[in-house]
Amino acid sequence: MVAREQFQVELSKLRGDIISLAHETEKLLEKSLEALYNQDIDMANDIISYDTKLDQKELKINEDAILLIARQQPVATDLRRLIIALRISSDLERMGDNAKNIAKSTIHLGEEHGLTIHPALTDMKNIALKMVDLSIKAFEYEDITLARKLSELDDLVDSMYGEIIREMLEETATNPQKIQHIMQMAFSARYIERFADHTTNIGESILYLVKGETLNLNE
Template identity: 30%
Template sequence: MDTRSGFHQSLELLQTELLAMGNSVENLIHQAVDSLTRLDEKLAHDIIESDDHIDDYLTTIDELCLRLIALQQPMASDLRIIGTAIKIATDLERIADHAVDIARITLRFSGEELVKPLETIPQMAEIAKEMLRESLISYTERNVHRAATLAEKDDLVDKLYSNVMQELISMMGVDYNRNRQLTHLILVAHYLERVADHVTNIGEGVIYMVAGKRKDLNI
């Protein structure tokens, strides 16, 4: 096997690991919001325990990237691909952390009922998951246009975040327990807004990887 052939096989393995990590992270976001919506404590515990699995993905990807740099003598364009993979894995790990944050809030509501049915928060989660899928497709396709369109969906998540924050603040009164729960729901919305930001970071990485230019999608 020649050096470049081995390099490309290693890149394919790297991409496979990234996509598997991304799929796992997307599932965690779905499960986290589901655990909150249904106040499912067992599911919340499962999400928290699965965080180690995501960390394992990050370690594997970091090691693959370091091995590629050390053994394959990559060119400048290759280094952009490797550097982008490290950055994507880091953003995916942080998204998983936010899923865990939401699961911990589910556990804080133990023995309670939600002050209101959740509507906007699941909607934010659906858009964020769709963004994540699109970002990973843009990575595999090396599609700059697809990566750039993430900015529009990020704007939508920002608007929903602003709306839900205003709604929940308006519901606050003198009841401490009610206010505490509303505050935690605002935090959940904030975590999902941050998830969307991390996804746009992935899109920016894809654009840099393909075009060699940096573009800010979080404007």
């Protein structure tokens, strides 16, 4: 007999809410890059206002998790499930902020900046999205093998970021009048890199859930 059925039902609802929040952050990053490449200021504004909805969803997940802790007084793995729900929703909210920051850079760049947005940003974004997928699957199935893979992908994103920054530094030397615009592009690369970092935090939370100890995937 499975006892505490109500608790299990509420836990799985919470899990569902987190997964859907993750999919929304994915979409937001996708759209923020689209707006950046297309110099679409309207879209960038939409992204900024959509991010506040994600903030509210994060708050709701936090409230639900805290209520479950208070009412059900979970221990061991059940307690860790709720602790990581709090952590992961906070990571997802920060990921949404990074997408929003790319939209802000798009607005700063304006419609007439005359720069080609570095194509490697798309590659970085694609890997970052793959990392969200991985981290959410790892969360859904409580699978630490998937969680560990995030570490390798994060190294890849870090090295791509390093390469882009080097190229942009050279660009500022040849095009000093464009420095403001190049900076915004470099910031955007940084936001994608931070976005990817948060997925490794999610991976760390899964490891904590399963192993009961804290491990670092982002070294």
